[in-house]
Amino acid sequence: MGTTTLDAWGARWPGTWLGAGLLAGALCAGQQAFAAGDSPRAADAASTTFTATVPTPPAASSKKAAAGPADWVWQLPADVAPPRVPADNPMSTAKVELGRFLFYDKRLSGNGTQSCGSCHFQRLAFTDGRAHGLGSTGEAHPRSPMSLANVAFNATYTWANPALITLERQMTNPVFGETPVEMGVNDANVQQVLQRLQAEPSYPRRFAAAFPEDPQGAISWDHVIKAVSAFERSLLSFNSKYDRVKEGKARFSAPEARGLKLFRQAECVKCHQEPNFSNQFLTVATRDVDVSFYNKGLYNLDGRGAYPAASPGLIEITGKAADMGHYRAPTLRNIEVTAPYMHDGSVATLQEAIALYADGGRRLTQGPNAGEGRASPLKSALVHPRALSRQDQADLLAFLKTLTDPQFLRDPRHADPFQSPPPGKRRTP
Amino acid sequence: MACFSTSRYSKSLLGAASAALALSALLSACGGGGDGGSSNGWSVDASGAVKLQFAAYAGSTPIQCGTAVAGLGSKSSGAQIQDLRFYISNVKLLKADGSSVALTLSATDNNNYQGTDSVSLITLSQTGVGSCTAGASLNKLIQGTVPAGQYVGVTMTLGVPFSLNHLNSTDPATPAVLRSDVNPGMSWNWRGGRKFTKVELQSTDTGSPMTLLHLGSTGCVGDPANGVAISSCTAPNRVPLTFSSFNPNTQAIALDVKTLFASADFSVANSCMSSPTDAKCVGPFGVLALNFNSDGTGTGQPISGQTQSAFKAVGL
Numbered sequence: 001m002g003t004t005t006l007d008a009w010g011a012r013w014p015g016t017w018l019g020a021g022l023l024a025g026a027l028c029a030g031q032q033a034f035a036a037g038d039s040p041r042a043a044d045a046a047s048t049t050f051t052a053t054v055p056t057p058p059a060a061s062s063k064k065a066a067a068g069p070a071d072w073v074w075q076l077p078a079d080v081a082p083p084r085v086p087a088d089n090p091m092s093t094a095k096v097e098l099g100r101f102l103f104y105d106k107r108l109s110g111n112g113t114q115s116c117g118s119c120h121f122q123r124l125a126f127t128d129g130r131a132h133g134l135g136s137t138g139e140a141h142p143r144s145p146m147s148l149a150n151v152a153f154n155a156t157y158t159w160a161n162p163a164l165i166t167l168e169r170q171m172t173n174p175v176f177g178e179t180p181v182e183m184g185v186n187d188a189n190v191q192q193v194l195q196r197l198q199a200e201p202s203y204p205r206r207f208a209a210a211f212p213e214d215p216q217g218a219i220s221w222d223h224v225i226k227a228v229s230a231f232e233r234s235l236l237s238f239n240s241k242y243d244r245v246k247e248g249k250a251r252f253s254a255p256e257a258r259g260l261k262l263f264r265q266a267e268c269v270k271c272h273q274e275p276n277f278s279n280q281f282l283t284v285a286t287r288d289v290d291v292s293f294y295n296k297g298l299y300n301l302d303g304r305g306a307y308p309a310a311s312p313g314l315i316e317i318t319g320k321a322a323d324m325g326h327y328r329a330p331t332l333r334n335i336e337v338t339a340p341y342m343h344d345g346s347v348a349t350l351q352e353a354i355a356l357y358a359d360g361g362r363r364l365t366q367g368p369n370a371g372e373g374r375a376s377p378l379k380s381a382l383v384h385p386r387a388l389s390r391q392d393q394a395d396l397l398a399f400l401k402t403l404t405d406p407q408f409l410r411d412p413r414h415a416d417p418f419q420s421p422p423p424g425k426r427r428t429p
Numbered sequence: 430m431a432c433f434s435t436s437r438y439s440k441s442l443l444g445a446a447s448a449a450l451a452l453s454a455l456l457s458a459c460g461g462g463g464d465g466g467s468s469n470g471w472s473v474d475a476s477g478a479v480k481l482q483f484a485a486y487a488g489s490t491p492i493q494c495g496t497a498v499a500g501l502g503s504k505s506s507g508a509q510i511q512d513l514r515f516y517i518s519n520v521k522l523l524k525a526d527g528s529s530v531a532l533t534l535s536a537t538d539n540n541n542y543q544g545t546d547s548v549s550l551i552t553l554s555q556t557g558v559g560s561c562t563a564g565a566s567l568n569k570l571i572q573g574t575v576p577a578g579q580y581v582g583v584t585m586t587l588g589v590p591f592s593l594n595h596l597n598s599t600d601p602a603t604p605a606v607l608r609s610d611v612n613p614g615m616s617w618n619w620r621g622g623r624k625f626t627k628v629e630l631q632s633t634d635t636g637s638p639m640t641l642l643h644l645g646s647t648g649c650v651g652d653p654a655n656g657v658a659i660s661s662c663t664a665p666n667r668v669p670l671t672f673s674s675f676n677p678n679t680q681a682i683a684l685d686v687k688t689l690f691a692s693a694d695f696s697v698a699n700s701c702m703s704s705p706t707d708a709k710c711v712g713p714f715g716v717l718a719l720n721f722n723s724d725g726t727g728t729g730q731p732i733s734g735q736t737q738s739a740f741k742a743v744g745l
Contacts, residue, residue, distance in 0.1 A: 086656070162651060222601050315725065318663070319648050
């Protein structure tokens with residue numbers, strides 16, 4: 001990918017995302033013969049979202065044209081292709097700006113106490129510093145809120161859910177979810193919440209600008225979710241020291257350089273792949289889509305690799321015994337500020353996380369979750385003991401800190417508009 | 430009074446003694462055949478209009494929000510309805526020769542969608558009545574039309590067809606009955622589809638533990654390479670409901686929560702969200718005659734040679 005040119009992306013755009021989407025219906029008809037369970041019939045209705053709207057054909061030489069209307073420009077490093085964007089929700093600056101307001105609008109929760117931003121703080125790379133997210137009615141989530149940095153590029157969303165392949169579909173979970181309640185929109189208040197948003201004087205204008213097909217600027221759940229998703233896609237973090245070094249604008253210290261070398265030698269990079277230091281990184285240029293999930297040997301309750309029932313991982317979706325404890329490898333960008341770590345926040349510091357991997361998993365000696373995770377039969381083959389000295393681990397830590405993007409953490413374009421000064425005036429974090 | 434067909438009744442979980450008692454009762458109520466109709470069935474006139482009624486029962490007792498339900502589960506516990514809704518799709522009327530005719534729904538609205546695959550949401554609970562927290566207003570009817578003629582029974586599917594189940598829940602193009610802005614509680618967003626049933630009972634025992642069944646397709650995954658939101662599910666978990674001898678003029682289709690949760694201990698929580706590895710699902714899936722193994726290998730297909738016993742015909 002590092003050698004792929006912009007021209008190549010532009011030329012390949014029709015053959016990758018849009019083309020694949022149009023093909024999906026035909027492919028799915030064929031799947032009927034192979035799928036053991038449920039599969040689409042002749043016309044796959046579930047795919048229409050992606051194929052109903054044909055995007056404007058891109059100009060071959062511009063990233064701007066590759067994923068949205070004329071005014072949206074993907075500000076990305078030279079070696080990063082734009083993310084895939086659903087055809088029915090093209091990017092625009094007006095939509096991203098509306099989405100920013102909605103993301104931080106507490107009126108969007110059932111009881112009016114919580115916004116998306118209540119669990120995703122910009123200064124913490126859109127995590128909240130908690131092991132377990134806390135919903136609007138006080139219910140704790142089994143998992144820790146994930147960073148939203150570069151979230152546009154994920155093949156699947158949340159910690160381990162292959163049923164969610166777009167941000168639009170992901171967002172319905174925190175908004176409408178019942179187990180646990182997060183934002184708490186339900187049968188009783190679903191219309192009331194929309195009515196509450198009418199109180200924001202700028203919304204009719206902002207909705208109309210974001211969705212020109214509806215000049216009245218009506219507030220609908222469809223447009224709320226599309227706008228917030230567009231804002232989330234705009235949360236790009238590619239301005240870390242690591243990026244500046246790559247561009248020749250900075251130099252690693254000796255420990256940082258050793259850390260990067262170790263990061264690659266010790267196979268950390270196998271799951272946390274560059275450029276996003278994650279797996280499941282999907283762009284318009286991606287040909288082989290990675291949808292891997294991994295068991296890191298955090299738990300082994302029963303000698304057979306069992307994880308605590310509150311959050312067993314991918315098995316919760318697939319029902320496959322081998323998927324116990326499997327999770328996506330999240331981005332390590334800004335990892336310095338996203339403690340506590342792992343899906344359940346059970347690792348307090350980055351030092352401990354590094355030590356855990358050096359140890360080939362985790363042994364818990366006491367408590368209800370006690371067990372020898374290092375010996376889990378379900379553990380990924382990539383997680384095994386490694387001879388990493390204290391200095392090695394310190395160097396790894398030094399390198400990981402170069403993935404922090406201070407500009408991202410205080411970029412006024414991502415900040416709470418209900419609190420921040422007008423655009424153009426940078427506020428201190 | 431319940432009117433069961435004798436063949437269906439013999440497969441229920443009720444004991445032989447109570448079956449005999451109930452059978453003698455319904456024989457008198459239903460004129461001996463137990464199916465509420467003559468062997469020639471019943472006729473639909475030139476208007477073609479057909480009304481199917483649904484009801485909630487616990488055993489032979491009609492139940493509703495705000496009234497205590499008694500005699501539930503393995504400890505004969507009491508409970509209140511909190512939520513009682515389910516999707517019914519692709520209703521067909523049966524003829525004596527074994528052929529079937531699709532019912533054309535009368536409307537597309539917040540409760541119904543007319544299409545190649547049709548679906549209706551039956552709502553038997555009302556927000557604010559008793560312990561009920563869900564259901565905007567009762568919807569006990571499926572109305573539609575068929576060609577005039579003689580019919581003997583009815584068949585339908587409990588659940589939402591694959592072609593509709595995975596539509597975007599917030600897209601205005603998605604039928605209202607399946608949308609989050611109309612029926613948010615029925616969207617099953619984390620599994621990429623809809624809850625086919627939302628049956629929730631709050632026990633009157635200490636701590637008010639919940640017994641619930643969220644039935645729906647599981648193992649559903651998307652195809653990010655091709656941008657297909659949900660490309661397949663491993664366990665469809667749709668239940669065929671066939672009443673080969675059924676007269677909608679004299680009978681309704683009842684969900685019997687006593688039978689559905691017969692093996693549950695209502696003094697503790699029994700939350701089955703159709704998770705393929707959830708042992709709490711063994712009971713209700715067995716009653717629905719769906720293939721389920723708590724090791725995750727269940728197919729979610731109707732078990733050949735078995736018939737569900739949670740839904741039954743009752744007299745109007």
